[in-house]
Amino acid sequence: MPSPPPTCSRPASIRPPSRPPPSGCSPTAAPSPSTSPAPTRRRGHPPTRCCSSGTAIPAPTRPGPGTGTSPAAAATGPACTRTPPSTGSPGAGRRACATSRPPPPRSHPPLHAAGVGAPGTGPPLLLRRLRRCRPAGLHPRRRLLLGPLQHQHDHARLAHVHPPHPPPDPHRRLPVPPRAAQQRIRPRHRVTLEVEVTEDGTTGFRPVDEADWSGYAFQTLTAALPQHLIPATRDEVRIRVVSHNEFLSVPNRVLLDWIAASYVRSLVLEPAAPLRLEVPDAGRTTLQVQAPAGRRLTLLDPAGATGQTVIPTAGGTARLTLDLPEARTLWLFDPAAVRAPVRLARATGPDWSDPALSADYVIITTPLLRPSAEQLAAYRREQNGYEVRVIDQQDLFDQFDYGRPTPIAIRRFVRATRGWARAPRYLTLWGDLLRPEDGRPRRPLGPWEVISFGYAPADGWFAMQLTDEADWSEGLAVGRIPLRSNDDGQLFLDKLTRYENAPPGDWQKRAIQLAGGFTAAEQQLLQNYTLSWGAVLARAPMGADTLTFFKNVTEPLDPSFQDSLRLALRSGAGWLTYFGHSAADSWEIVTDDPEDFDNADRLPVVLSLGCNTGNVAGGQFETTDRLVLGERLVIGSANGAIAHWGSSSPSTITLPGILAQEVHTVVFRDTVRVLGVAFQEAKRRFAAVRTPTSAVLTTLLQYGLIGDPATRLNLPTRPDLLIPPAASPSRR
Template sequence: EGNLKIVLRGVSNTVEGDDHLARVMLNGTPLNGEVQWDGTDQAVLEVPFAQSLLAGTENGELAAVTLEVQGEVLSNAAHKYSLFYIESVEFSYDRKMYAQDNALRIHDAPQGVVTVSGFSSYDIQVIEAPNTPDAAWRKNLTISEAAGGGYQVSFVSTGGDYQLSAAPVTVMPEPDYPSRLLSRRNRAEYLIIAPRSLQQSAEALSDYRATLYRTQIIWLQDIYDVFSGGRVDSEAIEEFLAYVHSHWQQVPEYVVLFGRGTLDHPDRKGFDESMIPLRMAATPWGLIGSDNRYADVDGDYVPDFSIGRIAVSTNAAGLAYVDKLTAYDTEPAADWTAHAAVVADDPDPDAGDFHANSDQIAAILTGYNMTVDKLYHPDGQVRNSLLANWAAGEYGFVNYDGHGGRTQLGKSSENFLKAGDVAALGNGSHLPVFSALTCAAGDSSYPGVLSLGDTLSLQVDGGAVAAFVPTGLSLDGPAHQLNIAFVNALVGEGKSVGMAARSALEEADISGMVPFMFDVYNVAGDPAVKMKRLEGYRISDGVSLEIKK
């Protein structure tokens, strides 16, 4: 028998008692065992399996393995669900002592003489207890030609783990560029944090914004070198921004995280997309990624910078976004810039009166002399009207209130707008600012899945120019409160998207919003983007409406 050990971490916490039940299938065969647990606790599912379920090669190498972890919701109540992550998987199985690609890792080796073949070189090295403080090169190795060709090594094992390799061990040094992060003479209005792998596009963004602001790029590795001893650590970014706020000669208004972040920052899945790590925050339903946490210097939940993330993973995508900003900024204001869509899901007694909320937002926008299309479900053809008008470049602002998810607006049966629709919009440089008071529409934390908010902001020939979107589950009342303040600041006061988001959070702090909601709503795209308005349309004294409790 082999043994399978899976470490799981709960994310959602929606019911009293246990939330999650997990089982596992190996190569399509259910294994005998399950685990159930509560909330955000860790759980371990450990089950034996017959090695006949594993396919292998003639040399004992393990072929492809399909592992399926199945979850089950432990409640039939409405709006209850189970969400958990797989933290680690460990397979233990017997195999031939044969190297693959000139290397073999032996776990719990048997005591006595061990012989490993399959090496193409005579220069074979053996490390005992690798990746531990007791790691040591083994001597007294017997290396000879193997009967089937190549070379083999024999040594006396005392048990434990061994790492064998015939591949040359080459250490490639990386240059360490000197930095001036700690200089108190540093000045910036617009600060870009980026990995050096995105240097070309980060410099293009800096050059473009330098026409309006004093810009500065800080390379991510320099932050790690100074604040975390060179280790990849999200806390180092937070500590750096706290230092900037208290010590730099000029504190920037804008902070741009130039690079996507996912839960797979070590890139175990091979997407090569996580550039700047996520900063995690706790909510009643589990952990979410929140860039606002990076910008909260004094611990009051309110960001002390206007922060946003441009979630690119390549220089090509970064350059395309800079071109998109340029096209938007040079597009003349016209009737479309004073035209808004206010989209609403049907009212839900358990979630919120989305029609009433949207009526208030529409009244505010109308007060600022904007023409408003009210697209309310189920009263009209919301999806068809929204897609057609957006594609025609008719909107300068789009607001949504209702149910949603990571890649869609509306429930799965509604799908008012999906991430898959964005590529076909083709609205060119007629780019709206997008605001979504929903759940998770800005959550790009899952490897290989870009959120609706980021998809809209990064779409090269359309979509939106920037977005104010949630990265986790949201509460209707506080979200509506934020939305009113955001719209007043963005449209009425002419503030940038980042400043409007920050202003809305500051106003929510005064009114006593529940703390976790400060982490939920973040800016996708450049926080310095300002919504286009025709001359004479802006009203600066604001519009206030009473918020229904």
């Protein structure tokens, strides 16, 4: 249908993020974490001029009718439709435009169709994008006129022309928003062009160009790629446009106007090819072709990359004289037999909000790590009988947050699973994470990176407030395996298999407890908490044998227990609790490196009640990507621990101590034997009786699981021997 009258709103119409967007704009997405900056600005572009309030910009006309466009439509510009906004889907309310134009003139007859077979040599692939991006409050209806495709040195150049509009009135001043509004609004736009390539045997999307600007403007993104990087396993080239938003910025609205590619074909003669001509000698050769009169054929010299048109005369004969430098093989065929690009299509994935779906266990990962994720899924299907779904993180970005790589997409997905026929009980994030800090160059997500919320990262946030905004418990058990390769995934799966299938042993009834502290008063407080947990461990039904190591010196590090701990860890323990000061990669009570624990068949579950040992995105004061203690314990080697539950940020004493008391009660008194469920229930009990102050919410968010949430705790549920109290003697 015809587009509405073009208008251009004033800058004052931009609304701050705290207000709902006006009708017809893209829905305002919840902000991504405040410390998740976007990649470094590469270049800036001045904004396109915008007319003053009430001035109309007429829609341009196409230079002529094109395929599928009536003369009337060609005279009025491209036909556009707008789907009505919907509150049920973040992608609703988008505009779809379809345009066409006559084929561009060519200065020479290049090969025009897509080739089949191995890529050839020649100029690189040239991809160009133009996108319009504007804040959610602006409504200028502007159209784009495309210039002709001009060939220069085997590269395609694409030009665009801004639509005609009246010259600006030098005496008219645009209204300026109030100063407070200017401070709240940050209409900064950053758009990345990515192409799927294959490098070093790995296929994935790679950023190839980027535009970074403020305000409303046209932008063109251009990239040149060696053609051999395009995956040869499929007859398509996959591209995507990623729009990035800073925290509390006005959400982008990106419109893709056109796509063009220049490429070198490598033609392959299929078995049903019409004719192959062998010319055995160099020099002048005369060929005579018999074909129906008037039929247009092509004679191609693949080696010389030359071709010419052959049209038989009325007698059905055509004679050709060729000067060949050497013996050649020529192809004679009908041009209609050459395969050409079929279509430009939007990539679509599965609908993860479909209420007909069901699962017990969900794994979110990346294409790079999918092979090992599928191995974990197969293990859970066989070991537990679970229905498991492995999901590409990018599919969630595309469906739930306009393709933007933000944690809100995963949170919306988890909420959508509540409407499935059977909602999942476990969520595993199968991939590592990098800290989004100011000191690190801003960059796209790594091929092994599964996003988290905020910094310090809080994976549990994805499962909070699923049904009630006041409910800060986790609606399903969440865990992360922070790996970067499928080899890391195989190592963890081997540990998990050994742990869950280990036969009963004395080591499973042993518990190691460590307590630190810098001062005598602090040491006494930490020891009191630890002794109360030890009492829960020692009572029925667990009846554990507890071994305690209490620091009693004021130096920051205490190595005096290192030899004793080496023997205790080598003998094995089912449970290890640490309560004290810690850095990202160490405790104040010194132990051997986790790789040297020598306990591969006797792995404990580790509760680390300190600072930063669970920060998979990097330690608080670290700028490198080295492993923190929790990662070294779980995925650093076959030794260490089967799981780590600890803080991703600086911690305190009182609230974590109370939360740890709930964990010990759930596991050792109530005998909950699924790891993620135990932590989930402990947080639920902790949150249920407390006002959600900032300190309470920080405690709930900062403590998370490095490990598989569906891990079956290989701990006994009853004592080896229970002697009931003697009955009172009866009187005679």
